Amino acid sequence: MFRLIRTATPKTAADINAALQFAAEMTSYLNRTYSLNVKFGVEQFSDSRIHWHFESDSLDKITQLHTKLLQDREYCGMVNKARDLWVVGGLKDTVIAFLE
Numbered sequence: 001m002f003r004l005i006r007t008a009t010p011k012t013a014a015d016i017n018a019a020l021q022f023a024a025e026m027t028s029y030l031n032r033t034y035s036l037n038v039k040f041g042v043e044q045f046s047d048s049r050i051h052w053h054f055e056s057d058s059l060d061k062i063t064q065l066h067t068k069l070l071q072d073r074e075y076c077g078m079v080n081k082a083r084d085l086w087v088v089g090g091l092k093d094t095v096i097a098f099l100e
Contacts, residue, residue: 001098004062005053007043009090016048022082023050029078030054034065049090062095 010019023040030038036054043049056062069075 001055001057002059002062003053003055003096003098005051005094005096007049007051007092007094009047009049009087010085011087013048015085016042018082019048019050019085022078022085023052026078027052029075033072033074034068036065059095 008019010016020042023042027038027040030036038052038054040050040052043051056065
């Protein structure tokens with residue numbers, strides 16, 4: 001089992017509400033369109049980073065999803081529309097492998 005965690009940092013405190021709205025819309029879109037169980041949250045007591053995460057039983061499925069997303073016009077449009085909300089270079093993906 002693998003967990004993909006994507007983290008993004010809003011540019012300013014003024015962007016947090018719009019970033020949370022984007023996170024909710026993106027999560028809903030991914031879950032509805034790709035039958036994922038993506039969840040999101042906001043980091044507390046720091047830079048208010050937004051975290052999305054979901055689990056997959058294989059790295060191949062994560063790679064296949066990534067390929068599909070790059071070809072998904074609606075997804076790309078949502079990402080482009082929100083691009084000014086985030087710190088440049090503030091996007092980070094982490095993959096956790098569960099050993100049990």
